[in-house]
Amino acid sequence: MILVAGATGNVGSALVRQLIGPPQRTGTGAAVRVRALTRDPARASFPAGVEVVAGDLTHPESLRPALEGVRALFLPSGTGEEEAVFAAARRAGAAHAVLVSSITVLTHPHLPAARENLAVERQLQDSGLAWTVLRPTQFASNALWWAEAIRGREPVRAPYADVGLPAVHPADVAAVARTALTEPGHRGRAYALTGPARVTARRQVAAIAAAIGRDVPFVEMSRAEARAQLAPFLGAETADAVLDLTGGDVNDALLRVRDTVQRITGAPARSFEQWATENAAAFR
Numbered sequence: 001m002i003l004v005a006g007a008t009g010n011v012g013s014a015l016v017r018q019l020i021g022p023p024q025r026t027g028t029g030a031a032v033r034v035r036a037l038t039r040d041p042a043r044a045s046f047p048a049g050v051e052v053v054a055g056d057l058t059h060p061e062s063l064r065p066a067l068e069g070v071r072a073l074f075l076p077s078g079t080g081e082e083e084a085v086f087a088a089a090r091r092a093g094a095a096h097a098v099l100v101s102s103i104t105v106l107t108h109p110h111l112p113a114a115r116e117n118l119a120v121e122r123q124l125q126d127s128g129l130a131w132t133v134l135r136p137t138q139f140a141s142n143a144l145w146w147a148e149a150i151r152g153r154e155p156v157r158a159p160y161a162d163v164g165l166p167a168v169h170p171a172d173v174a175a176v177a178r179t180a181l182t183e184p185g186h187r188g189r190a191y192a193l194t195g196p197a198r199v200t201a202r203r204q205v206a207a208i209a210a211a212i213g214r215d216v217p218f219v220e221m222s223r224a225e226a227r228a229q230l231a232p233f234l235g236a237e238t239a240d241a242v243l244d245l246t247g248g249d250v251n252d253a254l255l256r257v258r259d260t261v262q263r264i265t266g267a268p269a270r271s272f273e274q275w276a277t278e279n280a281a282a283f284r
């Protein structure tokens with residue numbers, strides 16, 4: 001049994017579909033059984049064959065039913081109680097965990113969120129579980145931030161319009177997780193994950209416009225304007241970090257296109273254009 005935490009999220013939902021869909025068998029010929037974790041099973045919907053279980057990652061004791069009989073788990077970082085979750089998984093008999101961290105542990109280790117992710121990576125490495133760490137870059141699905149404006153026929157406003165980052169399709173993060181969970185050779189490894197090409201905010205909006213079949217105006221904001229919008233929601237420190245990572249303080253390591261997705265999964269990384277086409281309905 002594989003437990004997928006974050007199963008209603010961008011990566012987790014793709015992972016559930018990939019684990020349950022063909023090929024349904026691991027290299028050893030054993031069937032893959034999938035259990036999806038959510039805080040609210042009544043609101044979630046999963047493909048047939050997926051076992052759904054309630055649990056809250058901030059209350060590790062609530063995970064007892066979720067962890068029963070689990071040999072491996074998938075866990076997105078960021079809920080704050082990861083160390084206790086790893087301990088509970090180990091007590092329940094799990095052998096392996098695949099953690100979603102962030103590429104910023106490599107590219108911007110001074111940022112608070114990167115420090116937190118690195119601490120969680122170390123907690124996993126010290127947990128006694130076999131581990132695989134995924135360090136994705138910015139997700140293509142972050143473009144959903146613009147969905148409301150686009151649906152409302154308003155222009156998209158974004159800073160650093162012409163800085164191209166190698167945004168990764170969440171399904172590719174899932175595909176690497178699926179491989180790590182079901183095939184040998186990925187324990188004790190950390191993988192930096194990117195998409196197949198650098199794509200600017202301006203080009204992302206053009207790709208969404210092409211996917212929905214109408215023009216979407218784009219207005220470049222200054223950093224100060226963007227900060228004034230973000231800070232009330234995220235706090236000043238996180239707003240600055242987001243703006244640095246979006247274009248204000250990028251570096252070669254963040255800009256680099258990596259071939260990890262293709263190397264691990266055997267399939268080329270999906271483009272931003274593919275993500276936009278698949279998710280056009282969210283922008284119509």
Ligand SMILES: NC(=O)c1ccc[n+]([C@@H]2O[C@H](COP(=O)([O-])OP(=O)(O)OC[C@H]3O[C@@H](n4cnc5c(N)ncnc54)[C@H](OP(=O)(O)O)[C@@H]3O)[C@@H](O)[C@H]2O)c1
Nearest residue numbers: 006007008009010011038039056057058076077102138139
């Ligand atoms: N976005 C990016 O650019 C980016 C870049 C690098 C790394 N990451 C990391 O990638 C990971 C996955 O992101 P994503 O976009 O797939 O996530 P997402 O779409 O935001 O979904 C979050 C998921 O976490 C679950 N969750 C949140 N709090 C929970 C709790 N207390 N207990 C149980 N489940 C909880 C939610 O489940 P329910 O609501 O159903 O309970 C939901 O399935 C995250 O760790 C994120 O930090 C993101």
